[in-house]
Amino acid sequence: MHEISLCESLLKVIEDSASQQNFSQVKTVWLELGRFSCVEPDAMRFSFDVVMKGTLADGARLELLELPARVWCSKCLKDVEIQQRYDACPSCGDYRLQISGGEEMRIKELEVV
Numbered sequence: 493m494h495e496i497s498l499c500e501s502l503l504k505v506i507e508d509s510a511s512q513q514n515f516s517q518v519k520t521v522w523l524e525l526g527r528f529s530c531v532e533p534d535a536m537r538f539s540f541d542v543v544m545k546g547t548l549a550d551g552a553r554l555e556l557l558e559l560p561a562r563v564w565c566s567k568c569l570k571d572v573e574i575q576q577r578y579d580a581c582p583s584c585g586d587y588r589l590q591i592s593g594g595e596e597m598r599i600k601e602l603e604v605v
């Protein structure tokens with residue numbers, strides 16, 4: 493389950509921002525997830541509770557926000573958004589798309605005390 497290690501790196505980021513911004517407790521974490529990040533939301537919430545136990549984010553709420561997948565279409569010469577990995581370009585129907593985003597995970601916002 494790679495969600496555990498994702499949550500561990502998440503905790504690292506939270507702890508870093510806590511020492512920079514001087515807060516001691518986190519109430520809510522808004523986490524943006526790319527559509528291609530292969531994260532299972534239920535597993536993510538479960539791992540979050542386990543990893544955050546006894547830390548400054550103990551009992552915090554995890555809000556997951558899914559980001560649309562962005563791909564580069566070499567025919568349209570622009571970024572387009574698709575719903576699934578093997579979708580065609582919504583503008584021209586071409587399948588030769590380069591994935592340029594959708595695998596990222598980042599904290600959008602922290603509600604702190």
Ligand SMILES: [Zn+2]
Pocket residue numbers: 565566567568569581582583584585586
């Ligand atoms: Zn296209």
